[in-house]
Amino acid sequence: MQVFKAYFRVMRASAGMISIYLGVFVGMAVLVTLTSSQSPATEFNETRTRAAVINRDGDAPLAQGLADYIGDTFTVVPYEDDPEKLQDALFYRDVEYVAIIPQGFSATFMAAGSGRPGDTGHAGDLGQADSDSQASGLRQVQVAGSVDSPGRTEASDQTAVIQKVIVPASTSSHYVDIRIDEFLNTVSIHRDLGMAGEAGETAEDRQARLVAAVRADLAAEVPVSLRLAGGRSGTSKESDSKYASYFAYQSYALVAMVMMGISSIMIAFNKRDLRLRNLCTPVPQRGFDLAIAAGHAVFALGCWAIMVLFGLILNGTGPFSSGRGWLYLANSLVLTAVAAAIGFAVGHFVKTSSGQSGAVNVISLGMSFLCGVFVPQAIMRQSVLAVAKFFPVYWYIRANDAIAALANSVSGSPYPIYGFMLVQLGFAVAILSVTLLFSKERRLAEL
């Protein structure tokens, strides 16, 4: 008991360092939980891509209508027309699409439909034009413009297009393109075929009328049904993905904390003079070692319990109803054992506290980056993953991903997960035995 008590007296000295890891991680986890939207996945929500709209065409109703439509369909972030700011926004993905409505866009666009003088939008007229050029929209204007009124060529040259600045070939840019093209195509159809210009109507009124008609056309929506996996109700996928990412991230903090604590103790008790003195005490060696081991166990379990508790507080108990929650806990418990073994080894091979903090940081951060804690394994390079297989955290993440996948599959089997946990236990046993071997050798050498 004396040794056990001494253990925690020594631990108190490194409590500061350990609580830094804990504090930073918990702070981050709370932040992530607070910022991530809590919408339950019971209904389909359209992605509202973040976009910036730069309207250089001012108050023209068509430009305004397009800007409004983009605003209603996507999340428009207000930005001024400053290339530097927009480049920043795009680089840091504050917006994924910058749509620039050039000056004179509305007028050019409207003129595209009235290539012929006195055109009232009758099908016959345009049909003829169309069969001439076998094209629609823009090219038609250029033909008509250059033939009928050379003065308009200039206007047609700066054709009515929306300029976009995007992340090249990104999926979201295609998505925004679809909506913008749809809007403008519908306007052009109404302009040419549907809506005749009325006598005495100003250009603005006509544009406003067109926009209103188009918005009416675009109001309908296709019904989308969201089918939860396996028809299971109650366990929405959203809560499980939060669980999976919490348990992925916590592995870094857990490994760092457990390693830090256990290696601190081992460094303290392994100091040569102290150990030689302890060897002279009337406490039997076996009892001494057992007390230290019990201390390690209590400390590691305590760290694990704290992490689990925070996980439950932040993410609820959703996955426990189907038993997956217990798998997450078991998996992280196994990782705790691995971390304890590594900490034990570090405490044995490292002698100074600066060396210790170097080793703890490099090992915990290195494994996390290499094994896919911060970035999903799915998008990591195969060559990197091949190396990662030699580290226990890789198998922890494999198991974690497999548990999360269990939620989405109807007929998933948990057996591979047990295999991944066994691999981790294998690492723990291997690291521990190698360290014990060296420690025995050192003891014999010292005597």
Added chain:
Amino acid sequence: MRMAMHVFRYRLRCLLRDTDTLFWTMAFPILLATMFYVGFGNLMGGDASFEPVKVAVVNSPAYQRNVYLKQMLAVLSTPGADQLLDLTVTDETEAQRLLDEGGVTGIITVGDVDDTADPIASSIRLTVTQSGLGQSILKAILDDYLHASATVSSVLSQNPAAIAELIDRLGNRESYTQQISYSDAMPDTAVGYFYALVAMACLYTGFWGMRNTIDLQADLSDQGARRSVAPTHKLAVVLCDWAAAFLIGFGEVLVLLAYLAFGLKIDFGDQVGYVLLTCLAGCIAGVSFGTLLGTLFRKSEGAKVAALVGATNVLSFLAGLMYVNMKHIVARNVPVLSYINPVALTSDAFYSLYVFDNHHRFFLNIGLLCVISAVMCFASYLQLRREKYASL
């Protein structure tokens, strides 16, 4: 002058023997860079290119009758640069299976045409298992189809003769967007992490500056006490120490930079001179920062180091080392913070070299770095000068 060279040379040797600081200022950033590199994996080199959205269509009589939808889906799934869809026409159970296994993003089901409804419109449904971009694209495409039928009925009610023209126009959609770009740089967010990392390494030269102040102050180390009674002018000693710390720090940053640029092939642009200038300014700021903290905190060495570690971590966090968008968030919401944060200024200097064609913002960053360094140096000078000790 000979004396100064002597002090400088011995300071260099002294610092180079400090393996702990060597590890944290040189090996650690290199390790971190390697971790970033392996960790980001396929995220490097820009976002993945667009992949057509995989979708299953339930092959029903109603679908076969719906010529317009069939035609539209066929056009959208034609291989080529504009291909949006990857279409699988199959029966209902197979479609369900594909959806469950993640083989397709969604299922399009066409119900029977309602007699009262528009001839083109029919009860089209989309089934998905989650919300997302691919699913939204599917919905946008189907919405477009639905909207087209609304347009048809609205146009025909005003101009019944236009039917042929209308069908033709609906079949030939125009693209009204044109991609422009402000510069040739790929907006590859991942490089932001490496810029922040080099900026952090620049600030880490502060550990050398701090080491100097400990070895200079008589109440902190025996070495400081001995050097305080030496007949060399104090300012000369301080300057020589400073130069030695800067030289080592700058050398380390150059090693890191070489490793990033040639080993990991991180794109720093091709303006080598300006990149080196940025490192130079960053290191000057770093050493000055360490010197200032070392003179401000009159406590033990541990407290000084803790203050420096804490400060560099917070500043690096605000500059986007842990979460790259943080730099932008800070710049947009609390711009003052990004103008006084040496890490943010250094990484922004790299960033502006990479992204912008002009050097306006680059020199603003470098200028601010120099001003901050000068202020910090002056403040530490005020702290260090005319120190007297009652007893040691």
